[in-house]
Amino acid sequence: MKMMNKRFPLLVIFLFGTAVAVFGREWTNTDGQAIQAEFVEFVDDDMVTIRMDGSGYTYDYPIAKLSENDRNYLDGLKAKQAVEEKYAKLADRRARWTDDYEDAVEEAKETNLPILLFFTGSDWCGYCIRLKKNVFDERDFEEFANGNLVLVEVDFPRSGLSGSQEKENNALKKQYGVTGYPTVYIIDPKEETLGRIGGYGGQSPEEYIKQIEDLIKKRKS
Secondary structure, three states, rough: OOOOOOOOOHOOOOOOOOOOOOOOOOOOOEOOOOOEEEEEEEEEOEEEEEEOOOOOEEEEEEEEEEEEHHHHHHHHHHHHHHHHHHHHHHHOOOOOOEEHHHHHHHHHHHOOOOEEEEEEEOOOOOOHHHHHHHHHHHHHHHHHHHHHHHEEEOOOOOOOOOHHHHHHHHHHHOOOOOOOEEEEEEEEOOOOEEEEEEEEOOOOOHHHHHHHHHHHHHHHO
């Protein structure tokens, strides 16, 4: 869009004065009037704060009255901020194992992370115990999970479970067609299967992480 040399309303000119230094960008309103200013922040979904070049005066302006080019620019800033906020949250996130599948699905939707379902017999399955000790309890895996996975343990211990938990775990076992342990499924927040890792062949945390990453890539491709 061709920028015009007109200015914003006279009130703004009176308040802001003439810009003598250029630090921001040119903003144009729907009437074709333009002004040089720097983006400060989003006031809300309808208003944006800009800072005038030279005077440093801040001014709240309705987004709807800005040009299409400026609205697209603001959409890009908002999208960038959303990504930055997401990764800031993930940087501080600590993955935790849960046995609450529904709660895990909600967390996956909020974080847009895939879910790791670990079908295990925690007190009798030797390979399950080794997988947990040699991979899932290792620091490398924990650090990977913090920003990349929601963790769910679907356990079938000989010591037994509460009635509701046993019912939920049996339903998940049937849903995913699990016939042996350990079995690991990677699913997306919509509960669609990305892949399965059966058994445990002695992989290191790095090797196991690579298997998971390969499955997650299918979601992004």
